[in-house]
Amino acid sequence: MSTKKFILTERDIPTAWYNIVADMTNKPLPMMDPKTKQPVTEESLQQIFAKELVKQELNTTDAWIEIPEPVRDLYKIWRPTPLVRATGLEKALDTPAHIYFKNESVSPVGSHKLNSALAQAYYCKQDGCTNITTETGAGQWGAALSMASKIFGLELAVYMVKVSYHQKPYRRSIMQTFGAQVIASPSMSTKAGRKILTDTPNNQGSLGCAISEAVELAMQTPNCKYTLGSVFNWVNLHQTVIGLEAEKQMEMAGEYPDSIIACFGGGSNFSGIAFPFLRHKLTDGKDVEVIAAEPASCPKLSKGRFQYDFGDEAGYTPLIPMYTLGHKFMPSNIHAGGLRFHGAGSIVSQLQKNGLMRAEDVNQLEAFDAATLFAKSEGIIPAPESSHAIAVAIRKALKAKEEGRKEVILFNLSGHGLIDMAAYDSYIAGDLTVGGVSDEDIARNLKSVEEFRI
Amino acid sequence: MSTKKFILTERDIPTAWYNIVADMTNKPLPMMDPKTKQPVTEESLQQIFAKELVKQELNTTDAWIEIPEPVRDLYKIWRPTPLVRATGLEKALDTPAHIYFKNESVSPVGSHKLNSALAQAYYCKQDGCTNITTETGAGQWGAALSMASKIFGLELAVYMVKVSYHQKPYRRSIMQTFGAQVIASPSMSTKAGRKILTDTPNNQGSLGCAISEAVELAMQTPNCKYTLGSVFNWVNLHQTVIGLEAEKQMEMAGEYPDSIIACFGGGSNFSGIAFPFLRHKLTDGKDVEVIAAEPASCPKLSKGRFQYDFGDEAGYTPLIPMYTLGHKFMPSNIHAGGLRFHGAGSIVSQLQKNGLMRAEDVNQLEAFDAATLFAKSEGIIPAPESSHAIAVAIRKALKAKEEGRKEVILFNLSGHGLIDMAAYDSYIAGDLTVGGVSDEDIARNLKSVEEFRI
Numbered sequence: 069m070s071t072k073k074f075i076l077t078e079r080d081i082p083t084a085w086y087n088i089v090a091d092m093t094n095k096p097l098p099m100m101d102p103k104t105k106q107p108v109t110e111e112s113l114q115q116i117f118a119k120e121l122v123k124q125e126l127n128t129t130d131a132w133i134e135i136p137e138p139v140r141d142l143y144k145i146w147r148p149t150p151l152v153r154a155t156g157l158e159k160a161l162d163t164p165a166h167i168y169f170k171n172e173s174v175s176p177v178g179s180h181k182l183n184s185a186l187a188q189a190y191y192c193k194q195d196g197c198t199n200i201t202t203e204t205g206a207g208q209w210g211a212a213l214s215m216a217s218k219i220f221g222l223e224l225a226v227y228m229v230k231v232s233y234h235q236k237p238y239r240r241s242i243m244q245t246f247g248a249q250v251i252a253s254p255s256m257s258t259k260a261g262r263k264i265l266t267d268t269p270n271n272q273g274s275l276g277c278a279i280s281e282a283v284e285l286a287m288q289t290p291n292c293k294y295t296l297g298s299v300f301n302w303v304n305l306h307q308t309v310i311g312l313e314a315e316k317q318m319e320m321a322g323e324y325p326d327s328i329i330a331c332f333g334g335g336s337n338f339s340g341i342a343f344p345f346l347r348h349k350l351t352d353g354k355d356v357e358v359i360a361a362e363p364a365s366c367p368k369l370s371k372g373r374f375q376y377d378f379g380d381e382a383g384y385t386p387l388i389p390m391y392t393l394g395h396k397f398m399p400s401n402i403h404a405g406g407l408r409f410h411g412a413g414s415i416v417s418q419l420q421k422n423g424l425m426r427a428e429d430v431n432q433l434e435a436f437d438a439a440t441l442f443a444k445s446e447g448i449i450p451a452p453e454s455s456h457a458i459a460v461a462i463r464k465a466l467k468a469k470e471e472g473r474k475e476v477i478l479f480n481l482s483g484h485g486l487i488d489m490a491a492y493d494s495y496i497a498g499d500l501t502v503g504g505v506s507d508e509d510i511a512r513n514l515k516s517v518e519e520f521r522i
Numbered sequence: 523m524s525t526k527k528f529i530l531t532e533r534d535i536p537t538a539w540y541n542i543v544a545d546m547t548n549k550p551l552p553m554m555d556p557k558t559k560q561p562v563t564e565e566s567l568q569q570i571f572a573k574e575l576v577k578q579e580l581n582t583t584d585a586w587i588e589i590p591e592p593v594r595d596l597y598k599i600w601r602p603t604p605l606v607r608a609t610g611l612e613k614a615l616d617t618p619a620h621i622y623f624k625n626e627s628v629s630p631v632g633s634h635k636l637n638s639a640l641a642q643a644y645y646c647k648q649d650g651c652t653n654i655t656t657e658t659g660a661g662q663w664g665a666a667l668s669m670a671s672k673i674f675g676l677e678l679a680v681y682m683v684k685v686s687y688h689q690k691p692y693r694r695s696i697m698q699t700f701g702a703q704v705i706a707s708p709s710m711s712t713k714a715g716r717k718i719l720t721d722t723p724n725n726q727g728s729l730g731c732a733i734s735e736a737v738e739l740a741m742q743t744p745n746c747k748y749t750l751g752s753v754f755n756w757v758n759l760h761q762t763v764i765g766l767e768a769e770k771q772m773e774m775a776g777e778y779p780d781s782i783i784a785c786f787g788g789g790s791n792f793s794g795i796a797f798p799f800l801r802h803k804l805t806d807g808k809d810v811e812v813i814a815a816e817p818a819s820c821p822k823l824s825k826g827r828f829q830y831d832f833g834d835e836a837g838y839t840p841l842i843p844m845y846t847l848g849h850k851f852m853p854s855n856i857h858a859g860g861l862r863f864h865g866a867g868s869i870v871s872q873l874q875k876n877g878l879m880r881a882e883d884v885n886q887l888e889a890f891d892a893a894t895l896f897a898k899s900e901g902i903i904p905a906p907e908s909s910h911a912i913a914v915a916i917r918k919a920l921k922a923k924e925e926g927r928k929e930v931i932l933f934n935l936s937g938h939g940l941i942d943m944a945a946y947d948s949y950i951a952g953d954l955t956v957g958g959v960s961d962e963d964i965a966r967n968l969k970s971v972e973e974f975r976i
Contacts, residue, residue, distance in 0.1 A: 069673055071598035077529070144525035145901060174628065176901045178940065215901050219523055238692070238943035245897050245946050443699050447599060447630045447669050486632065486940045489692035492699050 069447045072153035074317040081147050083135055086308040087124075088343040089301065089415060090131035091350045094422050096301075096414035097389035097522075100376060108386045116286060116294045118191040124302035131347075133305060135187075142186045142219065143309065146175045151317035156445035158465070165465040165475045166323060170314045170341055172482050173448065177242070179483030180337045181212035181297055184306035188295040189216035199223045199292040201285045203253065203278030205333065206232050206405035206453065207239025208483050209297030214246035227253035227281040230273035232405035238487045253278040260284050260382035275334070275409040276395050280382035287384075298334025299379055299388070299413040307340025310480060315344050318478065325356055325478035327464055331456040332360035332369065332427065333407035335416045337482035346424060358425035359464075360416070361456040363407045363435070365503040366399040368392055369420055369427035371510055376520035377411055387520055390417040393505075394513030402432050402503045403491035404452040410513075430459040432503035436495040438462050439485065451483035452491050523901045526607035528771040535601050537589060540762040541578075542797040543755065543869060544585035545804045548876050550755075550868035551843035551976075554830060562840045570737060570748045572645040578756040585801075587759060589641075596640045596673065597763065600629045605771035610899035612919070619919040619929045620777060624768045624795055626936050627902065631696070633937030634791045635666035635751055638760035642749040643670035653677045653746040655739045657707065657732030659787065660686050660859035660907065661693025662937050663751030668700035681707035681735040684727035686859035692941045707732040714738050714836035729788070729863040730849050734836035741838075752788025753833055753842075753867040761794025764934060769798050772932065779810055779932035781918055785910040786814035786823065786881065787861035789870045791936035800878060812879035813918075814870070815910035817861045817889070819957040820853040822846055823874055823881035825964055830974035831865055841974055844871035847959075848967030856886050856957045857945035858906040864967075884913045886957035890949040892916050893939065905937035906945050 089095055098107035113122040124133060135143075154167040172180035192200050200222050204210030210226040217224040226248050233240060233252040240250045253273045254261040260280035264271050271277075279296065286294035297303060318324060328345055330338035338360050348354035360369050368391045377392040379385035390411045397410040412420070419425050430438075439455035441462070442448065450458060457479040468475040485492065494500045543549055552561035567576040578587060589597075608621040626634035646654050654676050658664030664680040671678040680702050687694060687706040694704045707727045708715040714734035718725050725731075733750065740748035751757060772778060782799055784792035792814050802808035814823050822845045831846040833839035844865045851864040866874070873879050884892075893909035895916070896902065904912060915933040922929040939946065948954045 069596065069599055071595055073532075073598065075531070078527075141525055142523065144527065145523055176903075218898050219901070237947075238940065241943035241947045241950070242903060242940070244950055245894060245903055245943075247898060440699060444672050444701065447673070449630075449696060449699055486692065486696070487943075489695035489699075489941075493691075493695045496695070496698055 069156040069445065070152050070154050072155055074151040074320045076148035076313060076316060078144050080313065080316055081140060081143050082309050082312040083140065084132040085135060085305045086312060086344050086347060087127060087131055087133055087305055088346060089128045091347060092418065094418060095128055096418040099386040099388055099414065102383065102387050116283060118195045118293050120191040120194065121188065121302045124305055125300055136190060139187050139190050147309065148313045149174050151314055153321065154446055157442060160441060160445040161462060161465050161469065163465040163469040164473065165468040165477055167461055167465055168318065168321065168478045169481045170310055172310060172337065172480060173484035177211040177215050178486065179208040179212065179451065180307060180310060180340060181209045182215065183309055183340065184297065184303045184336065185212035185216035187306045189213065189220045189222055192293050192295065193220040193222060195293060197222060197291050197293050199289050200295050201225045201282040201292060202295045202297065203227045203275060203282045204297065205229050205275050205408055207236050207243065208406055208451065211239055211242045213295060214243040214248040217248065218246045224248040225285060226250045227255065227278040229253055229275060229278050229405055229408065231401045235403060235405065235490060236487055253281050255281060258284040264381065272401055274381060274398050276381035279380035280384050283380060283384040298336040299411065301415055303336045304339030304343065304413065304415055307336050308343050310340035311342060311344030314341060314478065323476045326476045327357040327359060329359045329361055329457045329460045329477065329479040331407060331453045331482060332362045333453065334409045335413045337480050339416060341480040342425065349424065359460055360425065360427040361460040362427050362429045363402055363404050363456060363503060364429045364431040365402045365505055366393065366408055367429040367505070368410060368412050370429045373514050374417060374421055375517065375522050377517050379411060389414050389522065391420065392517065393510055394517045396516055397513045400503050400505065403488060404435065404456065406453040407456065428460050430456045432500055434459050436500060449485045450481060451485040452488050454482045523610040523899065524606050524608050526609055528605040528774045530602035530767060530770060532598050534767065534770055535594060535597050536763050536766040537594065538586040539589055539759045540766060540798050540801060541581060541585055541587055541759055542800060543582045545801060546872065548872060549582055550872040553840040553842050553868065556837065556841050570740060572649045572747050574645040574648065575642065575756045578759055579754055590644060593641050593644050601763065602767045603628050605768055607775065608900055611896060614895060614899040615916060615919050615923065617919040617923040618927065619922040619931055621915055621919055622772065622775065622932045623935045624764055626764060626791065626934060627938035631665040631669050632940065633662040633666065633905065634761060634764060634794060635663045636669065637763050637794065638751065638757045638790065639666035639670035641760045643667065643674045643676055646747050646749065647674040647676060649747060651676060651745050651747050653743050654749050655679045655736040655746060656749045656751065657681045657729060657736045658751065659683050659729050659862055661690050661697065662860055662905065664704070665693055665696045667749065668697040668702040671702060672700045678702040679739060680704045681709065681732040683707055683729060683732050683859055683862065685855045689857060689859065689944060690941055707735050709735060712738040718835065726855055728835060728852050730835035733834035734838055737834060737838040752790040753865065755869055757790045758793030758797065758869055761790050762797050764794035765796060765798030768795060768932065777930045780929045781811040781813060781931050783813045783815055783911045783914045783931065783933040785861060785907045785936060786816045787907065788863045789867045791934050793870060795934040796879065803878065813914055814879065814881040815914040816881050816883045817856055817858050817910060817957060818883045818885040819856045819959055820847065820862055821883040821959065822864060822866050824883045827968050828871060828875055829971065829976050831971050833865060843868050843976065845874065846971065847964055848971045850970055851967045854957050854959065857942060858889065858910065860907040861910065882914050884910045886954055888913050890954060903939045904935060905939040906942050908936045
């Protein structure tokens with residue numbers, strides 16, 4: 069097992085988040101109002117989202133956005149997180165590659181999600197909110213926001229995707245222990261949920277659908293804003309503390325990554341680790357290969373289409389320019405609930421369009437093979453989501469071995485899997501499905517969003 | 523929430539464990555062979571336990587025992603652990619007390635148990651073992667030893683107390699993910715288990731019973747030793763890294779604890795945090811109040827009797843001089859499975875007998891009230907075991923408030939409760955029983971061990 073850790077002090081916690089949009093030559097297209105087909109205005113977004121978050125969403129000029137002192141102070145609860153050289157995994161693979169991982173699983177709620185949850189709860193409080201709503205897949209975001217809401221004295225309602233609600237009951241319990249209200253989605257409590265349940269009574273939910281429900285509740289509740297754990301620019305922004313720390317830590321290790329890998333659901337942990345390194349690619353021409361590890365069951369970057377689409381199932385959000393599988397896409401019930409989202413967000417989509425990154429997809433069995441090897445060689449049981457990144461890191465390390473060359477690989481361990489042990493049980497019992505999606509399914513779903521093609 | 527952490531570097535990981543017996547004026551009585559009624563010999567213990575562990579058990583002269591380099595190196599995986607000033611909890615209690623906790627929950631398996639698991643697996647490997655056995659209650663020890671066994675290439679069989687096996691299925695899965703074999707105890711696979719199941723078919727098990735089964739399997743397996751996660755002197759010894767680090771960290775904080783609190787099952791985390799501070803009480807006369815937080819369902823220190831007794835249900839172990847409720851005592855099915863042990867071990871029992879420490883008992887509801895307040899104010903969901911320590915710390919802090927005086931309180935957060943969320947669910951639903959034991963039950967059980975009275 070690895071004992072090579074690179075540890076920073078509290079002084080090294082970044083004082084500003086990195087806004088990659090400012091450095092992009094080809095900036096993302098603007099989000100569009102579905103009714104007017106015009107770029108959304110600050111005012112219209114502020115009906116749903118906290119003011120400062122909307123400003124961050126639309127900021128295309130400032131590369132650095134100061135982290136409010138109360139938020140940075142709260143980061144000290146668990147940050148800086150360790151960077152670890154995975155010597156145990158390297159040995160198990162017998163590879164000349166050097167594998168590093170940034171360990172975001174050490175946060176009290178078990179994932180990187182707290183980086184943005186604290187910021188979003190803070191800004192909502194600043195805005196005079198008493199209540200907030202959100203959606204969650206596997207529950208990592210919901211758990212983080214429950215803790216953050218408690219800190220800032222906000223009442224929180226979480227729509228948790230039904231399949232995860234049943235697969236991961238302990239994450240529901242964690243949210244409830246922090247005092248949040250958790251509703252399985254689709255639910256009868258919203259118009260969006262009722263419609264889906266009426267059309268498909270056994271519907272197990274998706275992130276897209278849970279977002280619709282959470283947005284609807286926020287719109288109907290006084291002093292309430294909607295928050296979300298991925299996809300939007302401000303979430304990516306807040307997560308850059310991961311990569312900014314990792315940059316310093318790689319320097320301590322005396323190496324620079326040849327490749328950076330992170331799992332990909334809506335882009336939050338991916339952007340967090342990748343953007344600070346992509347900054348050098350954009351500004352100093354320092355090369356690095358950046359790979360998003362998608363589930364084979366929800367491969368929007370690998371097999372989706374770049375166009376405008378809604379961020380949610382019911383079509384409450386603005387139209388986002390992004391790689392998408394269609395906002396009505398219903399992924400298979402894989403255990404990596406955090407990756408079951410149909411779209412990729414506008415920044416990441418633009419980066420991929422411009423060839424600054426690429427995606428690889430991983431099926432559920434390969435992800436759990438990788439997870440188990442990692443657990444046995446590094447002592448940490450990874451979240452099913454993070455296991456996709458591990459799987460791609462292993463592919464790279466084995467390729468380096470085959471080609472007899474050193475390669476420096478950095479991946480983000482976005483969370484631990486201690487609440488996901490039922491998934492490991494299925495894997496051990498040989499019951500786990502491989503997952504995936506047919507080309508016909510993708511084509512059918514994309515057909516339903518033809519009208520938003522660019 | 524608290525962001526006041528005191529962080530050490532890898533260089534600060536202790537190089538030697540502290541053996542408190544060397545500094546005790548009234549040393550513990552020797553363990554006895556139940557057949558000969560003579561002190562046990564090194565040779566007889568070595569039939570069950572690794573040689574070096576037996577030496578540590580019987581060492582009454584060396585105050586410092588060097589930590590083998592490979593073990594100390596593995597400690598770097600997660601050590602040093604943080605010391606945290608619980609300002610969030612202080613605020614919630616509105617107390618003038620300063621509350622500190624040593625956060626042992628940050629280990630990859632979620633508790634302090636890894637401190638001794640790595641050492642025991644190392645010594646068993648040194649001894650030429652290919653297989654080891656153990657028992658586990660809530661599964662914290664079993665999970666830690668599963669990870670340690672994987673590191674040293676040992677095959678591990680774990681007898682997990684049946685009530686916990688069903689209450690905490692995810693800890694079973696964690697052990698299995700690391701490659702261990704897990705058997706619910708009492709089982710039909712051993713003579714001891716069969717006897718209990720025949721006498722009481724619905725028996726939900728106890729640590730004492732699981733120990734019997736694990737010892738029996740070890741005795742019948744070639745190249746196999748038995749290991750255990752608490753009670754014995756060497757376990758307490760290995761855990762002193764906790765207190766040795768905490769000593770340095772309290773110095774960084776510029777305070778010295780007036781009271782030290784830890785939950786108490788067999789004594790491992792308690793000894794770990796307390797012994798290094800008791801050292802000063804023994805050698806420099808530096809006063810500190812030391813309190814063991816017991817579950818009201820298993821109050822051996824508060825209501826047990828000091829005498830010789832077996833460490834296990836079937837009577838395979840030597841007779842240990844300790845506070846006990848009788849080795850056939852079957853505690854109620856509280857969720858703090860790690861505290862369901864009938865005896866206190868010889869060192870702690872002697873310390874209590876000599877007035878160097880005391881115990882308080884906590885019922886299950888008070889423990890979960892404390893756990894939930896802690897989660898909401900500090901962001902960490904504590905293990906049900908650790909919650910007993912938090913409950914006593916809260917009692918102390920409220921007393922200090924009542925009396926209007928400052929008090930410096932240090933408790934050990936022995937583990938997190940992320941695998942124990944079913945218990946929190948019961949608590950939230952109002953289904954949790956208060957726990958406890960009647961005086962008649964204790965009297966009846968003590969009567970059955972009259973023959974071993976001192």
